[in-house]
Amino acid sequence: MKKFLCRFLVVLLAALTPNILMGLYRLKVRDKLLPFTFNLNNDSMIPGLPHKSKRDTSYVDVVPGDLSGEPLIEHPALLIEDKYRFVNEQPNPSPEILLCGDSFFRSKRDNVSSGLQARINELFNRNISYSLGGAFCSGFKVYNELLKLGEISPPKIIVLEVVERNLGAWKNLSLQLINNETKTVPYKYYGLDFLIGNNFRDINIEWHKNVLLRIGRISNGNSKVINGKKIHFMNNKVTLYERKFLDGIVRELQKTRDILKGRHIELVVIIAPDKETLYPEIFGISSLDTFHDLMSKAGIHNINLRSELSRDPAHFYFNGDSHWNSYATNILAIELKKYVTDNKLLSK
Secondary structure, three states: OHHHHHHHHHHHHHHHHHHHHHHHHHHHOOOOOOOOOOOOOOOOOOOOOOOOOOOOOOOOOOOOOOOOOOOOOOOOOOOEEOOOOOEEOOOOOOOOEEEEOOHHHOOOOOOOOOOHHHHHHHHHOOOOEEEOOOOOOOOOHHHHHHHHHOOOOOOOEEEEEEEHHHHHHHOOHHHHHHOOOOOOOOOOOHHHHHHHOOOOOOOOHHHHHHHHHHOOOOOOOEEEEEOOEEEEEOOOOOOOOOHHHHHHHHHHHHHHHHHHHHOOOEEEEEEEOOHHHHOHHHHOOOOHHHHHHHHHHOOOOEEOOHHHHHOOHHHHEOOOOOOEOHHHHHHHHHHHHHHHHHOOHHHO
């Protein structure tokens, strides 16, 4: 029996050794892995809090379609990518206008030569804005984290954006501010990981993601031929919300607005229309205009871009992708400048 136990312990130790070594390494570097869960490709170490190593593996990047021959706005501004993978014309740790949004606010696209920050800065004639746009970054978790790291100071205006189909991401906006929630969470369970052998859980996330995409278990959208052109759509249907749901999101935005006002920050809401919404003759009418009406009645600053972008959807959105292009962000920048000026939001 004693011989069996000794052999068992030797085999167990040999099996656990790689996991223990990986755990010791992570303990040594305080597990400084990803700054934000949306970015699965950047493994560079960054200063700051010890980070939770278990990433949000539910995020799957949407592979763009063919962007060749897509419209391009020429602009002298050269986009740069900071250590957090946010793309702007230039750094701005003290923005007056902070752009918090999803991938529609992220300017790193194959056919984009200038970002939203560049156009806003040009219109205001100074380095006034900064974009924290990234996939699944809509909300305040990234903003809270950068404040905690001392990388950014509170702005005068927060422009909050989400794509129409993901409106549910705003169900707990106010709690993100109240609880100071961040994208990454301090990780404390190294000892437990030693026991359960969980220190290799992040390996090959990108490979598994690509396999799932290849075998078609994760949808990458659909396409239709419109006026002789093959147009890529995400869902091939409009997004419809029940009135009860929309009322709940509006109440959440009111709470959020009041919290930010208490911190001397104005809130402006942008909803990026689903591409399907811009083709009502094909897909029908979505809930977008109803939602904007509800926000306006509730006293929430918002800018409705649907009407303008519907004039020529193929001009404002990539044909081979579900995102808008530089022509659309140019419209957004112009409308934002007008709205901020007309409502004197920078002087409040």
